[in-house]
Amino acid sequence: MHKFIFTLLLPVIGVAQQKSFNIQGTAPTTKNGCKVYLNYQADGKLILDSTVVKNGAFSFKGGVGELSYARMVFDHENKGSYWVLNMGDRFYFYLANENYKVAVKDSLKKAVITGSPTQKAYAAYLSKIGGGFMNIIDSANQEMSAADTAAIPAIRKKYDSKFAAMREKERKFINENPNSYFSIIALTDVANRAPMSEVESLFNSLGEKVRNTTPGKEMKSRIVATHTIQVGLAAPDFEQPDVNGKAVKLSDFRGKYVLVDFWASWCHPCREENPNLKKAYGALKDKGLEVLAVSLDDKQTRNAWIKAIETDGLPWVHVSDLKGWQNQVAVLYGIRAVPQNYLVDPEGKIVAQNLRGPELTSRLAAYIH
Incomplete structure (x- = not known):
């Protein structure tokens, strides 16, 4: 248990140890000319970067001040960013100022990612909660798109159960890993369905560094909002x-x-x-x-x-x-x-x-x- 917790602490305290990230990717030479997109946030700005596979390789460089939830997309047929960002071959991960190696064989979704302590910790976190939010969403969308209208309610009920089971695992993870960055990520999801009194209790159990991350501060704002955004109270000006x-x-x-x-x-x-x-x-x-x-x-x-x-x-x-x-x-x-x-x-x-x-x-x- 202690080894697992220590691994998950790395993203919280290790982001600033180098000033930039470096992603080196490989792909079959048959993919030469295909575009690869990288979507992430840095200093509050949404960034969409892109590159082209050349001689079986592609790369990205940049920097983030804090862990950033990122989306990499491989455009196999050069359909353009709008389509592939939402429907294409996607891979979700947390971007830190670390070195990543991405080995693509047939699809980015099944790529092998190595070299990044943050990615290793994130993969461990996903294994603990059973795959993660986007994996469930993607599976649900695929199943619904192939089903007729009459089957949709049953499919929705099935995936609601999957989300409920995942959130129970997220609660357990939070309790066992109060100093992990991914505990605030788990709490952000739990908060979508849990009473805010429970969310506030879980939030207060987290370590100070985790509470002071950007998602931690956003969660604090949500908790404050439950006390201030109420019928009968003044609406905060904006x-x-x-x-x-x-x-x-x-x-x-x-x-x-x-x-x-x-x-x-x-x-x-x-x-x-x-x-x-x-x-x-x-x-x-x-x-x-x-x-x-x-x-x-x-x-x-x-x-x-x-x-x-x-x-x-x-x-x-x-x-x-x-x-x-x-x-x-x-x-x-x-x-x-x-x-x-x-x-x-x-x-x-x-x-x-x-x-x-x-x-x-x-x-x-x-x-x-």
Whole structure:
């Protein structure tokens, strides 16, 4: 047990021992000319790098200030970054300032990764929890795409059970490895379903260095939000740029009812809800309703965000810092799922939350006279 825990401590204390990462990859020469993409965050910025396989080899170099969840994608047919990043041959890992060797034979997903203590620790962590979130998601998507509509509920139930089993293993991992970086990663997933009182207890059990990582600070913000983002309390003010870059504050709408709506262009339930929101807005805007939509899109999906606003015909105010799930307002409000909304009264107090569905107009009208 102690050896395992020590291995998993390495990413927390070892990231800064060299100043850059170096990824050296090999692939069959039949893959010459194929593009390989690397997607990660550094200093709060989303980075998409790419290279081409030449003479059976490819490489990436760069630097991260802290462990960064990364996605490497092999474009076997040169279909382009948008398609392969979401549907292609992908490999997820944690990027540190270390040396990686990636040996690709037939697919990147099955590649052998060596040389990185962080990758070794991450692989050990995944084995402890049974494969990890993205592996379950990918399997579920593959099964659903091949199934007919009638089979979808049973498939969803099957994978919900897999997620539940994984989260029990994540809880155990957290309790056994309070100083592992991957314990805060596990807790981030557990928090999507667990009561925040349990999440707060698990968070407080973690080591100080783990709590002070970026995901640790984000989790702290979520915990604080459970105490501050409540019906009856003042809605924290915020400021973000609109689609034209103009700064917009929540407090700019003081004197009106404001539905702060968290959504994203890629969120199907959000898009399905938009007709209900349009109907309510049309009926109540002259009575003092405003909608302030905060998008969890990122820089890569900015154009999709703008297009979704136009396609769905959404006439209200839209803002985003284009940081995805790290959107500062989303972090402030503890948002971990979309769609989600809060109704703020003319004095700036939260009076309702998660008002949705065909009855949205009548539910809002109960507050707006």
